[in-house]
Amino acid sequence: MDTDPSPIIxxxxxxxxxxxxxxxxxxxxxxxxxxxxxxxxxxxxxxxxTMELIHRYVDENSRQSIPHDIxxxxxxxxxxxxxxxxxxxxxxxxxxxxxxxxxxxxxxxTLSRIADCxxxxxxxxxxxxxxxxxTDIVNREGLFLRHRRLQAPDRLDWKxxxxxxxxxxxxxxxxxxxxxEINYNLKFRFSADFDWCIRVMKAAxxxxxxxxxxxxxxxxxxxxxxxTRNHNRSLVERFRLMARHYGWLRTAGLHLRxxxxxxxxx
Numbered sequence: 001m002d003t004d005p006s007p008i009i010x011x012x013x014x015x016x017x018x019x020x021x022x023x024x025x026x027x028x029x030x031x032x033x034x035x036x037x038x039x040x041x042x043x044x045x046x047x048x049x050t051m052e053l054i055h056r057y058v059d060e061n062s063r064q065s066i067p068h069d070i071x072x073x074x075x076x077x078x079x080x081x082x083x084x085x086x087x088x089x090x091x092x093x094x095x096x097x098x099x100x101x102x103x104x105x106x107x108x109x110t111l112s113r114i115a116d117c118x119x120x121x122x123x124x125x126x127x128x129x130x131x132x133x134x135t136d137i138v139n140r141e142g143l144f145l146r147h148r149r150l151q152a153p154d155r156l157d158w159k160x161x162x163x164x165x166x167x168x169x170x171x172x173x174x175x176x177x178x179x180x181e182i183n184y185n186l187k188f189r190f191s192a193d194f195d196w197c198i199r200v201m202k203a204a205x206x207x208x209x210x211x212x213x214x215x216x217x218x219x220x221x222x223x224x225x226x227x228t229r230n231h232n233r234s235l236v237e238r239f240r241l242m243a244r245h246y247g248w249l250r251t252a253g254l255h256l257r258x259x260x261x262x263x264x265x266x
Contacts, residue, residue: 106218
């Protein structure tokens with residue numbers, strides 16, 4: 001890992017026919033006041049105006065006084081998670097986070113504050129395996145709807161996710177050296193991000209790398225995504241992957257508790 005005290009942060013954005021939602025994401029990254037940013041955009045050969053938006057974004061970035069490092073890859077893929085695996089292999093930053101079309105960094109100083117957390121972790125030179133925070137839910141116009149129902153725990157480990165994905169994927173910044181060794185499992189169509197986060201945290205635990213809560217809102221997450229549109233199918237898939245990590249009996253018991261809670265507290 002680079003020993004420079006200012007970590008390079010890779011924001012990976014996967015796109016396909018995203019002309020309606022991508023501008024908000026590009027504007028969000030362009031507006032960051034942190035200079036050490038790699039924006040890695042992986043496009044799956046969009047057929048709309050997505051690439052025109054990306055080319056304009058690259059051109060405008062080149063005229064900034066301190067431009068970000070933008071890298072664009074356009075080639076066919078086997079879907080969202082395959083494109084994310086490509087991003088993992090290509091990322092050159094110290095930390096990586098996935099921010100896809102429609103999602104936004106919460107504030108112009110979000111990456112600066114994340115970098116401060118990394119630099120000053122426990123007052124030592126040790127860097128955490130994962131840096132994480134909270135997420136707000138917004139509509140397509142970027143207007144606040146609510147805080148995410150699941151809250152990030154003070155102390156995170158892989159076992160916490162048996163109670164659900166307590167940290168949103170877009171607010172999960174993983175050490176790149178750790179993350180690139182763990183590909184998204186393409187057998188999961190809707191929940192490979194959930195599985196990937198668990199496996200990254202397991203690897204961090206094995207390497208005795210701490211997980212650090214920034215106690216910041218990091219992301220504005222658009223309310224309508226692939227998992228949201230396929231809610232029932234994603235629930236079945238998530239049950240399968242939770243059983244893989246936590247065991248069938250424990251997972252069944254947890255889901256029964258979730259159902260009872262929903263019935264008694266609608």
